[in-house]
Every structure is written in structure tokens, then in C-alpha cells.
Amino acid sequence: MKLSKRTEPHFRMTESGMLLIATRTAGHPQLQFPPLEFVHGDEPVEQVPIGPFGQLYTYTLVHPGKDSEPYALAMVDFEPGVRAFGRLICKDGKAPAIDSTMRIVPSELPDGSPDYAFEAVSGESA
Amino acid sequence: MNEPKIVGVGITDFGRFPELTEEALAQSAILEALSDSGLHIRDIEAFYCGNAIGASLPGQRALRELHTGGGAVYNIDNACSSGATAINAALSALRSGQYETVLVFGMDQLSSLGGGPLPLSRNDWNNKRGMIMPALYAMRATRYMHEHGMEAATLADIAVKNRQHGLLNPIATFCKATTREEVLASRQIAEPLTLLQCCPAVVDGAAAVVLSTKPSKGLAAPVRVLASVVQSGLFETGPEDMTEAEITARTARLAYEQAGVGPQDLSLIECHDAFTISELLYYEALGLCDRGEAPQLLASGATALGGRIPVNPSGGLIAKGHPPGATGVAQIVEVCEHLQGRAGKRQVEGARLGLTQVTGGGIWGVDHAACSIHILSL
Structure with a gap:
């Protein structure tokens, strides 16, 4: 089993304001918020800021x-x-x-x- | 293989019975269904139990003192769709030839929970941030009012209509007549939904049906199941239209296709009116009218008893209350009684074809976790 828990926060503070962090993967290209919590295998997870x-x-x-x-x-x-x-x-x-x-x-x-x-x-x- | 039919039905009063247990309520419904079917419990080869709130092994707990022959018990939790999902599973077993006679029952006792909305998973993303079921539907209502210019009075009129129906239903033990003004003036729960626009959450009840592929020995004519469909919610994280009950529309399409009928053929509907806005959204999702036309359909009187297509002649969840494990089976019992001409003062005259619809579950990312639709006829 290769199963890992993501620990990155679901928001980020920037000079332009607070952003939420969505995720997507090659297998599931639709942006997802709340972001993925667990990752199966080695598939890379892209983090995409949304907002402010x-x-x-x-x-x-x-x-x-x-x-x-x-x-x-x-x-x-x-x-x-x-x-x-x-x-x-x-x-x-x-x-x-x-x-x-x-x-x-x-x-x-x-x-x-x-x-x-x-x-x-x-x-x-x- | 013969077609499976509903050969007996039973239902308890729906109300607050803290002195009872869900097991005792289920036993009452089961014994009534067995009596109605002309069968003995030892004639039943398997049992399907829908239960959403109780502890583990609900079916075995309820059946223990009824002295079954030890046949299989299948416990099914699909939130508010539990009972209807249990019927779907039982039909599959009958159609496959695995069994010839089974009993399905649904039960829940909520008077022991102390009130408030139905409990949801505390680990859910939305629920951690304050989501409760009334709030989800309130947000649908807010958007529907914005898009279609619907007034709050229209929502109230659903509560008035269904309580008028419920007054004719002897099992709706605490249903009281109400007015539009009283509904709107009742305590706010999640704006724009007021207390009298939400189904009573602290309610106990059970219902049961006997299904068999053998010739019926029952007191009433056996009822055919023309369609039985269960669907699950699609994962959606984009800007979906919350005024469209997507899972119900999808399940209805499959059910109409399976039954070879359309919404224009229906005589009555029992739908999941957990909140007033729900019933309006389901008018559209079930194809009774076009998108945005539900308020006009309600105002026309078509969905009231005596109208073209009565919706929730039992009083629905708003009048009876909503023990979630029981609701899906209770809807089936109600439609059977109309088709068999034994629905008393609320009888839909000449009922030939009835539809039941129940959804289930509040988890983030899906319209609903589950939806079950059945279409019944003699």
C-alpha cells in the first residue's frame, strides 16, 4: 500500500489577500476544493490557488x-x-x-x- | 421465475414514543405485514432491514423475539434512503431466484436523541463548518427564490398542503392544521426555512412489506413493482446548479425507462419533503413541470388531494415526521394502500400508478448521497 496524507494547508495568505488552495491530478483534472486529503500511489498533486x-x-x-x-x-x-x-x-x-x-x-x-x-x-x- | 410482488404491508403510528424501542416498533409493523400477507414468519426466507440511526445489528435486534427460522438478515444503512434501498436489494434477490419470499422493514426511533436536526458525520468538511441539513436546503431555497422570484409564502403553502393531507392519515399522530401565516411566523431554523417548513426530526416509527414470487395469500390485491432504482451522488466540486435536484432527476429517468411510463401516467407520488423547498424541487426533477414552474404547479392545486397528481397524500415527512430508516418503506406502504383502494379518507380515487422517491445523506461534494425511486401498480 502506498497511501500518504497531505499536510499542506488549505489556504494561503498573500499580499493581495487570502487564497484557498484547490488541487487537481492528471487522472482527475477537475479542480477540487476542499483539496485532496490523501494521495494514492505516486500521482503528483497540483496545488492551484483560488481567490481572493x-x-x-x-x-x-x-x-x-x-x-x-x-x-x-x-x-x-x-x-x-x-x-x-x-x-x-x-x-x-x-x-x-x-x-x-x-x-x-x-x-x-x-x-x-x-x-x-x-x-x-x-x-x-x- | 415469477414476478415479485408486494403481498402484505404494515406500518406503525409515526410519533414520539420514548417509552418504546425501535425494535418494538419494527415488530409491530412486521406482525401487521405478515397478517396482511396471510403468511407466518417461518414462511419468510430472508429479512432486509433499513435503519439509519440505531446501533449495530438492527435487524437481528428487531427480529430476535419473533422466532424466525434463522434466515439471513441484511442490514442496510443508506441514510434516509435506507428502507427504500433495502426494498431494492430484496427485489434483486427475488428476481435472481435466490429467495421466493422475503420481508423488508425500516425503523428508527429518534425521540431518544433529544431533538435538533438529524445527526451528520462530524468529520465532514462542510459539517465541521456548521452545515446542517436544513441549512443545505435553505441555501437551495435562497437561490431558487433569487432565480425565479418565488415568494416565501409559496414555501409555506407546501407545509399547509401536506398538513391538510396528514390530518386524514391516522398514523400522523401529531399533525396539526396550520395556516400560511402560522408557518411563516414560526421560529426561524435556517432562513428562509421556518420550523413548520422542516419535517419533525424527533419522530419514531416503522414500516414493513412482504414480497414474494409465489401466489399471494394476502388480504388485498398484490402490488407490482414496475421500477426500483437506487442511485448515488456524483462528486461535483464546480459551480453546479443547486436548484436542480440532479440525483432525483437522474434516478427518475432510469425509473421511468424501467417501468415504461412517464410522469403524465402517474396517479400519485410520495416524495421526500424533508423541507418545503424539497417538494418543489422534486416536482421539477420528477418531470411534473418544467424548471422554474413548481410554484405555479403548486398554486394550481394539481398536487393536492383531488388534484391532477396528488403529491404526499400521506402528509409526507412534514406531516408524519421522518424516522429515516422507516421513511422509504412507509412511502411504499402508502402507495400500496392507494392502489388497493384502502387509503381511507385520503384515498386518491382511481389510483393506478404510484411513485415513491426518497433521497439520503448530507456529505460534501454530492447533491445527495443516495436516491431511491419505485414505481408501483396493481
């Missing part, structure tokens, strides 16, 4: 109940042909309009590990 800007495809505001704060989720489309899911930051409690230009911003998972979220570039509330 995308378009909001859809969103929702989740109300988990009286003991937890509401939170927002979004699907954001990036060139060239990648849709990413993640937390949505709503300024002043307002979700951005669908098709708004979004950027990737630093965030954290509930366990405190570094992650990403999406935020409207400016003034594009629904």
Missing part, C-alpha cells in the same frame, strides 16, 4: 436555538470553476446580496484551528 475574490452563489442564516448565536453559511463561486462552502460574515447582521463580490478572510473552526470565511467586499447587502 469570488461571487456569492447562495447563503443562509442558521438559528441554532436560544442557547447559541445565529451564524451564516455561504456557497461562493471562484474562477476557474470552483465552488467553496464556508462561514459567511454578515456586517450589521445583514447578508450580502446574491452575486455580490466576496473575499476570503481569516477565521477559526470551533476547535480554534485556523480556517477561512467569506465577506462581502463592500456595501453589497441584500
